Amino acid sequence: MKKLNYVFLMMICITAAAQDHAMHDMEGHSHEGHLHDTMVDGKLLVVNPERFDNFVSTLEGKQVAIISVSGMVCDFCARGIEKTFAKDKTVLKVDVDLSGGKVLIAYSQDKNINFEEIQKKILSNGQNATDIQIIKI
Amino acid sequence: MIPPMGIKALVISVFFFHFVNLEARPISYSGGYTLMMESNNMKDSAYYHYSPSYKYSIGIQQIKDKYFNSNYSYLRLTYLLNRRNTKNSQRNLYFQSGLSSDGLDHYFYGTHGDWETRSLYAGFGYKKTMMKTLDYIEQYLQVGVAPYIGEYGDLHTWLMLKSKKNDLTSNWDTYPVLKFFKGNALVEFGYSDTSNWDIHLMYRF
Numbered sequence: 017m018k019k020l021n022y023v024f025l026m027m028i029c030i031t032a033a034a035q036d037h038a039m040h041d042m043e044g045h046s047h048e049g050h051l052h053d054t055m056v057d058g059k060l061l062v063v064n065p066e067r068f069d070n071f072v073s074t075l076e077g078k079q080v081a082i083i084s085v086s087g088m089v090c091d092f093c094a095r096g097i098e099k100t101f102a103k104d105k106t107v108l109k110v111d112v113d114l115s116g117g118k119v120l121i122a123y124s125q126d127k128n129i130n131f132e133e134i135q136k137k138i139l140s141n142g143q144n145a146t147d148i149q150i151i152k153i
Numbered sequence: 154m155i156p157p158m159g160i161k162a163l164v165i166s167v168f169f170f171h172f173v174n175l176e177a178r179p180i181s182y183s184g185g186y187t188l189m190m191e192s193n194n195m196k197d198s199a200y201y202h203y204s205p206s207y208k209y210s211i212g213i214q215q216i217k218d219k220y221f222n223s224n225y226s227y228l229r230l231t232y233l234l235n236r237r238n239t240k241n242s243q244r245n246l247y248f249q250s251g252l253s254s255d256g257l258d259h260y261f262y263g264t265h266g267d268w269e270t271r272s273l274y275a276g277f278g279y280k281k282t283m284m285k286t287l288d289y290i291e292q293y294l295q296v297g298v299a300p301y302i303g304e305y306g307d308l309h310t311w312l313m314l315k316s317k318k319n320d321l322t323s324n325w326d327t328y329p330v331l332k333f334f335k336g337n338a339l340v341e342f343g344y345s346d347t348s349n350w351d352i353h354l355m356y357r358f
Contacts (some may be wrong), residue, residue: 083242085192086239086240087237087238087239087242087243088234089241089242089269089270089271090245090269090271090309090334091306091309091334091336092181092182092306092357093243093338094305095182095337095357096181096182096185097182099182100183101181105185112305113305114271114304114305115271115304117240117241120328136341139183139207140182140183140206140207141183141207142180142207142233142238143238143243144238146240152300
């Protein structure tokens with residue numbers, strides 16, 4: 017029982033510290049002048065700003081599909097999706113944002129992006145693609 | 154700073170979601186291979202499986218049975234009966250079965266399920282093993298909490314509690330488990346005064 021009490025106490029301390037760290041991360045990031053503020057089809061891009069800007073930094077003249085994915089809860093899910101898209105020769109770059117539930121896929125400008133094809137690939141990994149936004153860089 | 158009610162909610166959620174994930178990920182993504190190794194007071198085993206699709210996996214498990222002092226293999230099948238994906242969670246229900254190298258009168262079947270978010274986990278399992286001389290049932294409940302949420306590729310940590318019962322040993326045994334998860338590798342350590350170490354290793358190819 018003593019051991020269990022110790023484990024509970026340890027869990028509470030670590031969780032509290034992690035929450036404090038997360039609050040700190042939310043403070044003080046400026047979004048001005050970044051591509052992630054762009055509207056696509058009347059909808060604002062909902063992406064991790066730093067992650068998105070970093071992803072597109074070498075993709076001038078390309079297009080990026082931002083896929084919303086449900087059921088992506090761990091690294092194994094993310095790795096499976098990454099491997100699936102890495103096999104596609106038309107894909108230039110992939111990034112999986114686990115926290116935001118997004119997959120960013122870069123294609124050349126002339127690629128005709130097919131959402132159904134992307135949905136099938138994500139389903140083959142066991143998750144569901146629920147939305148797509150395409151932005152030209 | 155967590156408000157007082159936040160601490161209360163946290164303590165309650167930790168209490169209720171405190172059991173693990175040892176049987177989690179029984180199926181890989183399409184075309185994926187997985188190696189799982191397990192060691193506890195009842196057996197040592199190595200299990201290698203292949204997933205032709207995300208719905209099922211087939212594999213071979215080699216077992217050193219410490220209770221019956223014997224060695225045998227299982228040809229195993231795990232099938233995903235039901236999955237529900239939401240934005241922040243995934244829930245699964247699996248059927249599992251295995252046929253022993255000892256013969257047709259030694260096999261097992263059962264079910265296990267889990268629900269998880271990036272910070273909470275709850276799971277259960279039920280498995281009935283039929284042998285030439287006797288049959289027995291194994292059951293478990295698991296809950297866990299991730300003390301922090303890492304990004305993809307980070308080291309992920311889970312603090313968990315497992316409660317299991319094997320007909321052969323009669324009583325429920327509850328003990329804490331630590332799980333570490335990075336890249337393709339996962340390792341879990343559990344320890345109880347009754348059943349000693351419960352160790353799981355997993356690597357996905």
